[in-house]
Amino acid sequence: MSRIFWCLFFTVWPIIAIVVCAISPAMDWAFPGNREAATPLGQRIDDLFYLITGIVTVTFIGTMGALSYVLWKGSKNEDEKAWFSHGSHNLEVIWTIVPAGVLLFIALYQIDVWAIYRVRDHENRDVGPRPSHLVAEVTARQFEWRIRYPKPGTKFTTYKQIKAWLAKPHEGDVYAVNKLFVHLNRETLIYLKSADVQHAFFVPDLRVKQDAMPGQSIDIWFTVNKSGKFNLTCAELCGWGHYKMRGEVEAVEDLEAKVKELKDLQDYDGVTPPGTVPAGASEEATP
């Protein structure tokens, strides 16, 4: 009696596990943002996730099915002795080569996504982000995101210029906290820094995550193809207020106008209405 109970026990729990996974999208226990990534790369990540899920599900059903079967047979074994076998060379070969093939396939298949995401772009800037895609410098600190846009109208053509701009604050820079505007349908290039400890820039809807390392400035690039506001969170423990680092990323059609708006707000002295040129301020763009 108890044998039947335990055989059923080890058969039923994998079924429950699969059912829970199957209903999880309907219960909204799945990718945020209606399960649709807002970047082309995010969509590739999702595809890869579902591909692996398919392979894993088949393997899971296979191994759990086999386990249930051998348990069931073993529990009913009425023979005097068990099957005296030390193994099977052929089976060992099969279950070494088949998983090796599947694993190698996963490894090679997803290399491409990683190559596009980081390596190729990183090595060959003709296909990756160009200096003109620069949007902002994001500095993480306990416990907020500080954002610095270059002065509206500034055009960057070389990485040398970007490096010079990153090195120190410049006149006309636009500052913001916890709210980052990025391009819609265009490549966005961001430089990530940390003012104190390690943080991680995590936008779940975009499937973007990058640690902010103290003493380093790390570039991230992505193309948002869905307009809207996305949650920005910190994914690396940064102290007691780790959970509080709530920010927002918004993709807008005309980023330059948006930054200009922010600049006007920043320059607003309380008297001159925003939008008009304050006395003495220069509008010339510095290349």
Add this chain to the structure above:
Amino acid sequence: MSTLNPAAAAHDDHHGHHELSFIRKYVFSTDHKMIAVQFLITTLLMLMLGGSLALGVRWQLAWPWQNMPVFGQMFGSEGGQISPEFYTMLFTMHATVMIFLVIIPILAGAFGNFLIPLMIGADDMAFPTLNMLSYWFMWPAIFFFGLSFYFGGAAAGWTSYPLLSALPEAAPGSGHAQNMWLVAVTFIGVSSMMGSVNYMTTIINMRAPGMTLFRMPLTIWSMFITAILQAFALPVLTAAGFMMLFDRAQLGGALEGIHTSFFVPSGIVVNNAAPTVGGGQALLWQHLFWFYSHPAVYIMLLPAMGMVSDMLAAMCRKPIFGYKPMAYSLAAIAGLGFIVWGHHMFTSGMNPALGMTFMVSTIMIALPSAIKTFNWIGTIWGGKIRFNTVTLNCIAFVSQFVVGGLSGIYMAAVPVDIYIHDTYFIVAHFHYVLFGATLFGVFGAIQFWFPKMFGRMMSERLGKIHFFLTFVGFNGTFFPMHLLGVAGMPRRYADPYIHPYLEHLMPMNQFITVCAIVMGLAQLILLYNWFSSIFWGTESGRNPWNANGVEWIAPSPPPHGNFEEIPIVYRGPYEYSSPLVEGRDYLMQTEYLPPPGSDDSGDAADDQPADDQPADDQPADDQPAEDADDES
């Protein structure tokens, strides 16, 4: 008597001599079995402590900022509310206690100590005093971890990434508490290192006559490989710990002058303190830390794999399926384990091309794990299964290891890892491996070798109730965490629900916490069963499971020196259901069978079968034959 076997010599030296004092027998004991029991009691109590800390974490995630009953009243502030600082400390110390004071010492310290000499037929460890010190060096570690609580608790995560851990200003617990934490980790490292040296020496030098390498039980193989892993990986962690201690400014005293900056870059301003002066690189810590801590994952898993192999074979009455592939895949996991540490750092900003290398090695480490899983299923296949607590825990080990292994594939795929890194998916994954696999294996091992430890059986009924509640509670707790991770819930958040996209996950977190409480309470059954069975369990005799291993010919509990005579080993440990013997389905390693066709079946020792001669690395004298004479 000329012998190369130091154990044999030592054994003869003080056989049946003086009665040991209470202190020498139960406290500062050099007997491997007593040390094992000391380790086991300590780690079981630490398991309860680590579990309580986890329940604190779970309470906050289910009912954030509500007053926590019992535990919160003791340590929390303002009527039991868990502050974010306290929360950070809770999960840091939960991981620290579970990893350094439970999993590693319960496998290597408790079971390694108990089983290695018994299973290879030695009368004690090679270095009994070192063995004693290995246990007692755990106590300074426990003391300093305790002191760390006193100073507010280390709060930089068990991974202690700088600069959170390197700068005292960075967190409330990053002052003295972090120093104490680093000192404690160093002591644990020393303790493990003493054990590891001892295990390697013992396994290489002190095997009984006839116990060739490929007649060793897989438990011994796994302990041996684990000891090697520890010996090579631990020094890196210890060095890194000292580097961080030297980086920390407020050491004072003799170390005042040492203020290095291995990990601290210049110009960092934390909490309005003066800017740092340095030129270090925070990423360096991650490389050093994971160079130890990834092999450590296998230190926390391989011994359980070995023990489960032995228990499954005994409970299914079947030889282990593919003994050599099992041993080789243990070695492969250990070897590959040294070149996968970068998969913890895919989002860290290291060179992306390096990510590819680590990705391929990480995916390949799934292969030996898969081979082992198939071989376990093969072992059950065609068996005559006894459904007792040991078997149930072993089957749980296999099935939960499958889940933990399969979820690992998601992480090995770099692009997917970008998304799930540092989310609850990771939390689910490593709990499936460390709890789902290792701890179920340990629960099985406790039940299986308890009769050898104390000469009494643990209660089957309580064991099954404990198993049922733990298994259901465990899956209820950790399976949904995969889904939390996919939904994007980051780890280590004191209050995830301030982020709009996580608000709807609160009911699921409450369900998880209820399951975790059930699982936590179930462990009290284990404690009760364990302690009460020492006194009131039914007596077991030498070989209650009809198992084959050398340990089962010793009396239960084995006396000082373990065996009445030095055992001689004639075969591997998995000859269950052998057709060579009639009327029983086990054939012990030490049992001499005359070669087929010979007449002198009655007298065991007159001639030694040629193919059963002890291997070359065994004592070359004629002692085995003598001992066999005595036996007949």
